[in-house]
Amino acid sequence: MTSQPCLTMSSSTVGNDYSVLNQLSNPIWIFDFDSRSIVWANRNALTLWEADSLEELIQRDLKSGMSAAVDATLGYYKSKFEKGEQVRTWWTYSPKQRLKRKLCQFSGFTLPNNKQAMLVEVISDEFSLKRDLENSIGSNLSLLFKANGQLSSCNDYFKTCFHQGINSLSELLGSKREACEWIARAKSEGEFTAEIEPHIDNTLHCFRVFAKWFDDRQQLLMALTDISEQKQKLLKANFQATHDELTGLYNRRGMLEVINNSVEQSDPFHLVFIDVDRFKQVNDIYGHHIGDQLLRKTAERLQGILGKSCHIGRFGGDEFLALIPEQNTASIYLKLGQVLRKTQLPLSLETLGDICISVSAGCSIFPGNAEDADSLLKQAGLAMHQAKLNGRNRYHLFTPKLMEDQRRKVHxxxxxxxxxxxxxxxxxxxxxxxxxxxxxxxxxxxxxxxxxxxxxxxxxxxxxxxxxxxxxxxxxxxxxxxxxxxxxxxxxxxxxxxxxxxxxxxxxxxxxxxxxxxxxxxxxxxxxxxxxxxxxxxxxxxxxxxxxxxxxxxxxxxxxxxxxxxxxxxxxxxxxxxxxxxxxxxxxxxxxxxxxxxxxxxxxxxxxxxxxxxxxxxxxxxxxxxxxxxxxxxxxxxxxxxxxxxxxxxxxxxxxxxxxxxx
Structure with missing residues (x-):
């Protein structure tokens, strides 16, 4: 089914004669809120509902199989129509016990007897317009909770998607305290949106949630849009944006974010600038493919030396950066000494065999030396260059004199x-x-x-x-x-x-x-x-x-x-x-x-x-x-x-x- 332009229909447009709607290629029907039944449908809608005739479709009992969650959702739609608003969302229904899912446009419609009804226009099927899912208020996953947080009802589509199901709001959110906060917030604000990441069927999902409180029912309606796939794509894009493709470590951008976050949280740390000595000679003699292998092996070696508590990144070329949580002077000397000693151990490279390298390191301290990322980076870099000037294969801690010497050097x-x-x-x-x-x-x-x-x-x-x-x-x-x-x-x-x-x-x-x-x-x-x-x-x-x-x-x-x-x-x-x-x-x-x-x-x-x-x-x-x-x-x-x-x-x-x- 191809996507069609969305039509805005009203009782003034149609009058008492629905024949004009038969000229439209999109399936269209009119739903009566009071009787919870379809009162008219065009030819394409009959095909969609698998109805033999309009009379047969009108006679179908849709109310008895309707869950409380769907009933509450329809009530919410009606309140929006009374404000002159429309709703665009995915809708799931089961003609003759076969589950179907369509992207629909819902509009308010006044019947000849002045009763409020709903005009439904099918825009697309699930496969041709999935991108519209992100723009809708929900994906037709509806849950209805009592004031105490117990699940009152869920729609058939939720049952179809998730076999395990849930029994309460606290089970969905993973916290009784958070469930109570959601109920209180809904009562206070009336409606709000949020994102949640629950485990359902032993799988982590990500939902965008629209929450609506009904005072008359004393119930909370939640419409869930599954954005797990989009979330994964976003996480992957974020990872690629902040990590180095060659080594898997943070890249320059990623390390700057790590440093800035630590500075904002006022967590003391040592920032260590590490440079591979004479790396250019390796590239010149053996080629860049060997140089890349050496960088990957060096990255693995640094991770093994510094451990999971430290953040490590490849800052560019043969330069690495490590953020080490606060340690006393003796401990940081010991850690830097381990870096120098263990990076000298042979590294086994494909096609070349064992190769030995050395590194030079410079260290600055937050907040002792500076309180911003740029200054800390400059200081660690200066200390590293001083280590190289002192003969390489050694480390140097930043001192204010180094900065004074650098300024004089520039002058x-x-x-x-x-x-x-x-x-x-x-x-x-x-x-x-x-x-x-x-x-x-x-x-x-x-x-x-x-x-x-x-x-x-x-x-x-x-x-x-x-x-x-x-x-x-x-x-x-x-x-x-x-x-x-x-x-x-x-x-x-x-x-x-x-x-x-x-x-x-x-x-x-x-x-x-x-x-x-x-x-x-x-x-x-x-x-x-x-x-x-x-x-x-x-x-x-x-x-x-x-x-x-x-x-x-x-x-x-x-x-x-x-x-x-x-x-x-x-x-x-x-x-x-x-x-x-x-x-x-x-x-x-x-x-x-x-x-x-x-x-x-x-x-x-x-x-x-x-x-x-x-x-x-x-x-x-x-x-x-x-x-x-x-x-x-x-x-x-x-x-x-x-x-x-x-x-x-x-x-x-x-x-x-x-x-x-x-x-």
């Missing part, structure tokens, strides 16, 4: 962008002493920055920012040009054995670096042997294959190569014999303390360096006793405050002049 980044143009950089020079010849045989060029707003900014502050933003390329180019130009000036005042070492960041290195350096040497007419480049130990490990070729190109020019900060990274001298370094600079941390382990490292570094035909410079010499110990160990080249702090160009020129005069 530094902004001011740094124009520092070269504004000529704000200078070079300082720290001499390197030869204890055998008792003279300075070289110096290290150190960059200095004084900004009008920030004041004097230490290299340890601005160099990492410059490397992170790529500004180090321009800054490094300036340092090379300035230092080589300065050497050209000093070559007239010093012997050819003097060497100036210049710090170079790994970001500056590229295939054409040696060619650029050669051009500078030629431009300022500086001998290559008077220049050395210092690279940190970590740089020599990263991208070692590419690095070797670049370093060999530099060494081919005659420029010396120093390995700076040795002992603080991951290399050992045994792997450096394939790299063209001339000098190892032992990190100052070993010279400053005289522990037994440091003494061993000092002696071992010198012995291995001699074996590899590399010179060694000990940094950080500040006292005479340190100098004497290093001399006894066989160290020839020393650098530190004991000899000289970094000095300006003018001061260092004076040092050179005095040294030339004395030799």
């Amino acid at each position: 530094i980044r902004h001011r740094l962008s124009r520092a070269v143009e504004l000529n704000q950089f200078t070079l300082a020079y720290q001499p390197i002493y030869d204890v055998v010849e008792k003279r300075f045989r070289g110096a290290e060029a150190l960059i200095r920055w004084h900004d009008e707003e920030l004041g004097r900014v230490a290299p340890s502050e601005f160099v990492p920012v410059a490397e992170e933003t790529g500004q180090i390329v321009n800054i490094g180019r300036w340092v090379l040009r300035k230092a080589i130009k300065q050497v050209a000036k000093w070559q007239k005042e010093m012997d050819h054995h003097f060497t100036l070492s210049i710090n170079v960041s790994q970001i500056q290195l590229h295939p054409g670096f040696a060619e650029d350096l050669s051009a500078l040497l030629q431009k300022y007419d500086v001998a290559a042997e008077n220049i050395a480049l210092e690279l940190t130990e970590s740089c020599s490990v990263l991208n070692c294959g590419e690095l070797r070729g670049w370093l060999e190109d530099i060494a081919a020019l005659g420029v010396k190569l120093y390995l700076d900060d040795f002992g603080t990274g991951y290399s050992s001298l045994s792997v450096l014999h394939n790299l063209p370094f001339n000098v190892v600079k032992l990190d100052k941390s070993f010279s400053l303390t005289e522990s037994e382990s440091n003494r061993t490292i000092i002696a071992t570094t010198l012995a291995l360096s001699k074996t590899l035909d590399m010179a060694v410079i000990a940094e950080g010499v500040e006292t005479e006793s340190q100098q004497e110990f290093l001399k006894q160990q066989g160290y020839r080249y020393l650098q530190g405050y004991y000899y000289s702090r970094p000095v300006s160009e003018t001061q260092f020129s004076h040092i050179l002049s005095e040294q030339s005069a004395n030799h």
Whole structure:
């Protein structure tokens, strides 16, 4: 049966002659409220009612089989017609004991004797217009309850749908207290709508309920629309909107909802930002399908570590977020330690086998650190990035100082962008002493920055920012040009054995670096042997294959190569014999303390360096006793405050002049 437009009929339209209704294709009939019988029907309605004739249909006894619930429903419809309103709903009836269900439009109709009747127009069957169910006031599931909450009646369709049935309102609602509240509310308000989720026939259902109180009957009529399917679709849509498809964890939106809910409820918690270390390398080497497997396994591992009491989400990429209910300081340290240790255990991936990873974590606290989700996220993220800066595979708790440092870092980044143009950089020079010849045989060029707003900014502050933003390329180019130009000036005042070492960041290195350096040497007419480049130990490990070729190109020019900060990274001298370094600079941390382990490292570094035909410079010499110990160990080249702090160009020129005069 196809859907037809709904017609609004009245007694004025039809008059005493119902023949006009026979022209309509929709089944239509007129129901008399007083006799509870059909008094007229068009031809299509006779077919629907399976009646042989209009006379036979009029004679049918509809009243005796009518439940009290249906009777109350009809009474409610009549009251709406008296207000000039119509009703559109699903209606169930049983001609010749066969259950039928149609979407109907009910309208008030005045019979020739001025009695109130109801005009019924069938709009559609159950299958073609199910979407209209959501817009109707009910689905023809009718229940009638007494004032004490006991079930008085239910319609046949309810009995057909649910075999188990119910006996009381409290059984339907699952609570005696709630049943009493519904009765009281109905008496007070007259009628209201609500949603309920009862268990009937051992199955959870969801109904939209229209409740109507009849004072004259002292009864509560409830018309139920089954919206279980729509509810399931809504729940599924909500789940998909708030959960990550790859891992099944909350997604960014879902975690934000969880955090905001906890904040609104004032439930203290720790917010932990977790990032998989070097995840990009996994994707680059093995492909994204392996990366996806790794993320799924990591998600499962985190769920196992943190447990059901914690909310976990994938915040994006390789970043996870966990909301851990409030714990004391010792407990959160223990929990974060478990995260670090257990995520390092091998993960078994299809087609690849076992793989090991590590994570870095940052933690903020509600309400201790902040009282809104955005701030807590920023704080946890800052703490996580600090953990990465500290070496990865560790955790860090947020402190206000981290935020202060971040603000300063942003300010530094902004001011740094124009520092070269504004000529704000200078070079300082720290001499390197030869204890055998008792003279300075070289110096290290150190960059200095004084900004009008920030004041004097230490290299340890601005160099990492410059490397992170790529500004180090321009800054490094300036340092090379300035230092080589300065050497050209000093070559007239010093012997050819003097060497100036210049710090170079790994970001500056590229295939054409040696060619650029050669051009500078030629431009300022500086001998290559008077220049050395210092690279940190970590740089020599990263991208070692590419690095070797670049370093060999530099060494081919005659420029010396120093390995700076040795002992603080991951290399050992045994792997450096394939790299063209001339000098190892032992990190100052070993010279400053005289522990037994440091003494061993000092002696071992010198012995291995001699074996590899590399010179060694000990940094950080500040006292005479340190100098004497290093001399006894066989160290020839020393650098530190004991000899000289970094000095300006003018001061260092004076040092050179005095040294030339004395030799």
